[in-house]
Amino acid sequence: MARPREFEIEVATQKAMNVFWEYGYGGASLPALLTGMGIARGSFYKAFEGKKPLFMSVLNLYDKEAIAPAVTLLSGPDSLDGWDRIKLLFNLVSGAAAKGDRRGCLVCTAAAGPAAYDADIARAVAQALDKMRKGFETALGASAAHSSMNEKNQRAFADMLTAQYVGLRILARSQAPLATLERSVSAIDNLSDMVT
Amino acid sequence: MARPREFEIEVATQKAMNVFWEYGYGGASLPALLTGMGIARGSFYKAFEGKKPLFMSVLNLYDKEAIAPAVTLLSGPDSLDGWDRIKLLFNLVSGAAAKGDRRGCLVCTAAAGPAAYDADIARAVAQALDKMRKGFETALGASAAHSSMNEKNQRAFADMLTAQYVGLRILARSQAPLATLERSVSAIDNLSDMVT
């Protein structure tokens, strides 16, 4: 009953995610977003409500496409020991940097940026990171070496690993030497023999 | 033989540091900087060369006023065990957040922001963080529980602690719940009993 949209919202949001991921929220200008999304200004404001609402959608999408898989990895499979899952996750992080991916983590970059002055973004960031934290907690519970820790210490350890994850991803984005990232991860690997 | 400057470069740089610290590099607008520094545009461009050169000076000042003291804490005194110094540092970090200081660390915020696309800033950030890393390494060498670690593992552990520091300071800036920061630090405290 009217002219159909020439693009798909989800595809455009996905492309917007890539732009935000590379440039950050503040660094992604509207023209850059439009180019990356392959649409014009008019279509943009028709389909979305503006830059920030789009970013909130992007955060939601990133949660589905990046956070959730990480949490899934940490939560299973049962055939893999919990601590091995954690080691695997951190090795994937340094591995991504080794392959040249220096974008870091969209949520972590947002944490260091707009979350400081925007309550909505801060809330979304906190929720995403809390999922990571729960993932670490689940993995620790499924670790032969750590499942006997008392609940309080397990929770604290999960928080620490979350902070470690954030730090690593920020360092990756800051162009830190690859060796630095890999040594940090190797130290995590070694912790497996020590922290029980 | 000419009109004297009505302000002191160092004091103005100090004030600029506070503005950058609170708003970040990109978030600190020139008017905001001028207001914070208490000078006018003309004086600014006479005394400094622009926003980015000023920021480089600010990074240098931050290195002196915040990084160096932290490294000093990690490097001594000998009366305090190395690991206790590390614990103290992390407790100071969560303690600052508890007192309402949510600015995080200027260098860490820069790592997540302009360091991604500005090589000069990335270099300065990497240098500052490497000082922290060396501080951690020194402290580990002065720790009864860790001084016997082999050099490679000690280095990796120091890198890991640096990433932990960055993560914590970013989380503090992101308005993360204080309890999260404090649990992370308590986990570091507990590591002392475990990682040897």
Added chain:
DNA sequence: ACAGTTAGGAACCGATTGGTACAAATCACA
């Protein structure tokens, strides 16, 4: 074929960005 409805895209908006130009004010020295 036509009416109704929506998407597309360019022109435009005021506000703000970092940076420059220049005249007036203020000093030191003769």
Added chain:
DNA sequence: TGTGATTTGTACCAATCGGTTCCTAACTGT
């Protein structure tokens, strides 16, 4: 008391920011 040197502050600059307006193009149901 000039005179030369330098700072100061204002006016101004082009460029860019995110966002709005509005006309045209394109499609669907009748």
